[in-house]
Amino acid sequence: MIELIEVGKTYETKDGSVIALENINLTIQNGEIFGIIGYSGAGKSTLIRLINLLERPSKGRLIVDNRDMLQLGERELRDARKQIGMIFQHFNLLWSRNVAQNIALPLELAGVHHKARDARVSELLALVGLEGRGKAYPSQLSGGQKQRVGIARALASRPKILLCDEATSALDPKTTESILQLLREINRKLGITIVIITHEMKVISSTCHRVAVLDKGIIVESGAVSEVFGHPKQEITREFVGKTGLPLEQIRKPKHVLLRAVFRSSTAQRAIITELARSEQLFGRIVQAETFGDDGGSIVLETGADNEAIQHAVAALRAKDVLIEVLNG
Numbered sequence: 001m002i003e004l005i006e007v008g009k010t011y012e013t014k015d016g017s018v019i020a021l022e023n024i025n026l027t028i029q030n031g032e033i034f035g036i037i038g039y040s041g042a043g044k045s046t047l048i049r050l051i052n053l054l055e056r057p058s059k060g061r062l063i064v065d066n067r068d069m070l071q072l073g074e075r076e077l078r079d080a081r082k083q084i085g086m087i088f089q090h091f092n093l094l095w096s097r098n099v100a101q102n103i104a105l106p107l108e109l110a111g112v113h114h115k116a117r118d119a120r121v122s123e124l125l126a127l128v129g130l131e132g133r134g135k136a137y138p139s140q141l142s143g144g145q146k147q148r149v150g151i152a153r154a155l156a157s158r159p160k161i162l163l164c165d166e167a168t169s170a171l172d173p174k175t176t177e178s179i180l181q182l183l184r185e186i187n188r189k190l191g192i193t194i195v196i197i198t199h200e201m202k203v204i205s206s207t208c209h210r211v212a213v214l215d216k217g218i219i220v221e222s223g224a225v226s227e228v229f230g231h232p233k234q235e236i237t238r239e240f241v242g243k244t245g246l247p248l249e250q251i252r253k254p255k256h257v258l259l260r261a262v263f264r265s266s267t268a269q270r271a272i273i274t275e276l277a278r279s280e281q282l283f284g285r286i287v288q289a290e291t292f293g294d295d296g297g298s299i300v301l302e303t304g305a306d307n308e309a310i311q312h313a314v315a316a317l318r319a320k321d322v323l324i325e326v327l328n329g
């Protein structure tokens with residue numbers, strides 16, 4: 001069970017404080033598919049990133065499976081995070097690795113023996129409907145297939161919770177439905193709790209058991225999907241119902257470049273961040289961080305730096321033997 005108790009998040013920026021979330025109270029039961037819907041800027045990303053502590057709340061408590069996440073030491077937190085997988089809008093795959101190698105990455109960094117790894121990868125390929133595609137590279141796959149690889153990779157360490165951050169927003173309607181169908185199957189077969197954030201009503205209505213409507217950092221309505229959308233109490237919920245099927249999010253954030261770096265120790269992780277910050281003023285926010293094994297892991301950084309600066313920093317890090325890739329741009 002995931003419990004957020006009076007959780008708030010305020011970002012301090014050079015232009016002042018930004019209140020992203022205010023007094024969130026939310027309980028997500030084991031085994032359910034829970035949706036969080038809201039317009040751009042409502043606080044959806046912040047909320048889902050609080051669940052695996054990619055963001056730390058400014059106030060309140062977070063309890064996951066009876067563990068008070070904000071009280072955990074570093075090692076306990078790493079263990080707790082292994083129970084939480086995450087998938088993303090832009091898939092976050094390593095382009096230089098084939099499908100099987102992408103899926104195996106968390107296992108490899110956790111030190112799982114190659115035979116056990118191969119066996120697990122075969123199981124996962126079958127689970128996500130990609131049998132026989134293990135040797136393909138991400139560039140040879142469709143968007144839907146890339147997201148299937150993302151799902152397989154997120155499930156490699158057998159997490160109990162899967163967080164989906166706008167996981168179908170880059171896909172066409174037919175592919176969206178096939179990925180949602182896969183998520184429903186995974187939830188049914190494996191009993192995994194799934195949390196979906198989206199701005200698309202149809203994602204919620206076809207897939208989620210319960211939903212929370214988020215507006216300007218506040219949950220304005222929540223409950224069973226049929227209840228919330230069948231008898232909407234708030235104007236914003238009525239808007240979502242009225243516009244079923246339409247992409248509501250008109251205003252997107254400016255495009256930023258995403259860089260993914262894989263590291264084998266926390267010292268290497270610090271070196272990567274320091275290098276990015278120091279050498280080229282690339283400093284950006286960490287949009288994803290995963291830990292694998294004791295000390296290894298990967299981070300995805302979002303940066304608004306120009307192309308030349310990015311290429312320069314990437315070359316500098318590669319010279320230091322850091323596995324780093326530009327994910328978009």
Ligand SMILES: Nc1ncnc2c1ncn2[C@@H]1O[C@H](COP(=O)(O)OP(=O)(O)OP(=O)(O)O)[C@@H](O)[C@H]1O
Binds near residue numbers: 019
């Ligand atoms: N790292 C940050 N620093 C400062 N402000 C932030 C940061 N991240 C988010 N915000 C602000 O917090 C608010 C909520 O943002 P958040 O990204 O959580 O919303 P969202 O509903 O996911 O929207 P979107 O779909 O556009 O990402 C916004 O006002 C946003 O500008």
